[in-house]
Amino acid sequence: MMNQITPKGGGDGGGARPGGLLYSGNDWNFQILRDCYDAIAEIADKELGLELYANRIEIITSEQMLDVYTSHGMPLGYKHWSFGKRFIGHENAYRRGLMGLAYEVVINSDPCINYLMEENSATMQALVIAHAAFGHNHFFRNNRLFREWTDPSEILDYLEFARGFIARCEERHGVRAVERILDAAHALQNQGVHRHSGARKLDLKAEQQRARERRAYEDSMFNDLWRTLPTEPAGEEGQAEGALARRLLGLPEENLLYFLEKNAPRLASWEREIIRIVRMVAQYFYPQPQVKMMNEGCATWVHSYIMRRLHELGRIDDAAYLEVIHSTSNVISQPGFDAGGGPSFNPYALGYAMMTDIARICETPTEEDRTWFPDIAGNGDPIGTLRHAWAEYRDESFIQQFLSPKVIRDFRMFRLRDDTSQPYLLVDAIHDEAGYRDIRRSVALTYDPGTFYTEIEIVDVDLLGDRTLVLEHRSRTGQMLQPGDARQTLDYLALLWGYGVILKEIDSQTGTVVTTHSAKPSA
Missing domain, CATH: 3.30.429 (Macrophage Migration Inhibitory Factor)
Structure with missing residues (x-):
């Protein structure tokens, strides 16, 4: 069963006594959640100046949370066998104690949908509301990458259209025929986004409205193109026609799904639309990995600030705040290189550490800070500085701009060079002036979007031969x-x-x- 809460917005805590405890103990009910939301909203507005989409909070079971995992957090989506396979894998791991479940999942949509686990304690419900409904929500709405590449007001409508279209295709053409196209499109979806062609904000509503007319027009255009092409090598005239056709095809092209959708000779119109659906969904999620560290760091810093202020204002007791400290400490722990943490930094740990450090630099800078960050050191406006960073940077540029010597020392960073021609590893950057800058550049490089995707382009088609x-x-x-x-x-x-x-x-x-x-x- 899924229960939905529609927050009232500001106020002094609804049924809670102004200035008194919002709750006591671990148990919660929907009135307590509304009271917590309103108290959090007041701090977020008056002290942090957060700008939000409208929030929708839904309470779900552990099984429903597993279902959310399989669909990338989206409440709507078309059916595919891979989602069921992923669900079974997560469920088996969860039942055997090999994995835990997130306390919440938040969706970049308008309204912003926040899933909370019903098993959470009252304190954890308040914490994840501050984390997701305010921290992530503000980041989604204000970060430049999300503003330029996504339109949260349309994604839910488009997903509903996609689910209905694919269901109708399954009825008309058969499940196996549809899965055949979906399998292929899913295999290519990481190469199905525009990355280097400038910002292309998705107009999903217009895509849905124009789908039928566009498919009919493209079918007629592409049929004319392929009918006029010779099937055998020709002379200079044929070569000129081939060069013209390549220009019409727009080569080279980095977006493989886009090219196939427009130009694949043998696809039916409904198959092209399925490819377009996979491409649109992949494009919508394109910004996510580029700002994961900043997004999680922002949400963690926001919830830490808000929960601390609730404790200072007497709205939660010492026991609740100790639970907040315990949970946050677990989230922001950075495993050692030999502790099974993987080759990357914990995005919660690095993001929270950098944002806490920025706040320190703005308020109580050292001489080292004034040398490294003359524009923000001692400016007395940590919240304004953080809001600017959240809005204007992605992970790579944020690290290149704000990773400080203090955080490098705290994380005990150094750089190894692995020269395959030598029988040893060389430590070539340590905690000194040059080393700090080299380490910062190297860490930033690991967050370069160019390292996430394989650089592949369609460069030619043998139009005069076997295509x-x-x-x-x-x-x-x-x-x-x-x-x-x-x-x-x-x-x-x-x-x-x-x-x-x-x-x-x-x-x-x-x-x-x-x-x-x-x-x-x-x-």
């Missing part, structure tokens, strides 16, 4: 594609294209072709 699609992968030193994964992904690409595909791996420094992968559509 083979040619792609290039600009590889970095020591970062070649895994042959098995490349082969399986190319199989999906060939399925959608309808003809053979070739992928050339090119050394980005020398421009030479290192290796070639190929695939042909199955009969």
Whole structure:
């Protein structure tokens, strides 16, 4: 069962006595949640100046939380076998105690949907409201990357359209035929976003309204193009027609799903629309990994500030605040390199540490801080400085701008160089003036969006011959594609294209072709 709370907004805590405790003990009810929300909202507005989408808070069970995991947090979505497989995997791990569940999940939509676990204590419900409904909500609404690339007011309507369209396709064409296209599109979805072509804010409502007319127009245009192409190599006239056709195809193209949707010769109109749906959803989530550290750091800093102020104002007791400290300490712990924490920093830990450090620099800077951060050191406006950072930076630029020597020392960072021609590892950046800057650049580089995705482009089509699609992968030193994964992904690409595909791996420094992968559509 899912229970929904519609917060009232400001006020002095609803049924709670002004200035008195919001609750006592672990038990909660919906009136307590409303009181906590209103008390948190007052601090968020008057002291932090947070700007929010309207909030919708829903209380869900552990099984429903597992279901949310499988659908990337979205309340609506089309059906696909992979979601069920993911649900079973999460459920088995949870039942055996191999994984825990999040206290909350928040969705970048308008209204902002916040899922809270019904098993949470009253204190944890208040904490996650401050964390998600205020911290994440403010970040979603104000960060430039989200403002330029997403429209939260339309995503829920588009997902409802997508679910209905795919369900109708399954009824008309069969589940297996639809899954065949979805499987292929899902395999290519990380290469189905616009990344280097400037900001393309999705107009999802217009996409839905124009879908039928656009499909009919594109079908007619693309049929004319392919009908006029010769099937055998021709002379200079044919070569000129081929060059013209390549220009019409818009090559080179980084967005593989976009190219297939527009130009694949053998796809039906409903198959193109399914590819478009997968592409639109992938595009909507494109900003998320680029600001994960900042987003979690912002939400953690906000909930820590708000819960501390609730304790100072006498709205929660010492026992509740100790629970807040315990939970936050667990969230922001940074495992050692040999403790199974993986190669990356805990985004909660690094984000919270940097934001706490910015607040310190603004209020009580050291001489080192004044040298490194002359623009913000001692400005007396930590909240305004943080709000500006939350709005204008992504993880890479935030680290490059604000990672301080103090945080580098606190996290005991140093840099190792692994030269494969040498039998040893070299520590080439430590805690000194040059080392701080080198470490900061290296940490920022690990958050570079260019490292998240493989750089692949469609560069040519053999229009005058067998219509083979040619792609290039600009590889970095020591970062070649895994042959098995490349082969399986190319199989999906060939399925959608309808003809053979070739992928050339090119050394980005020398421009030479290192290796070639190929695939042909199955009969």
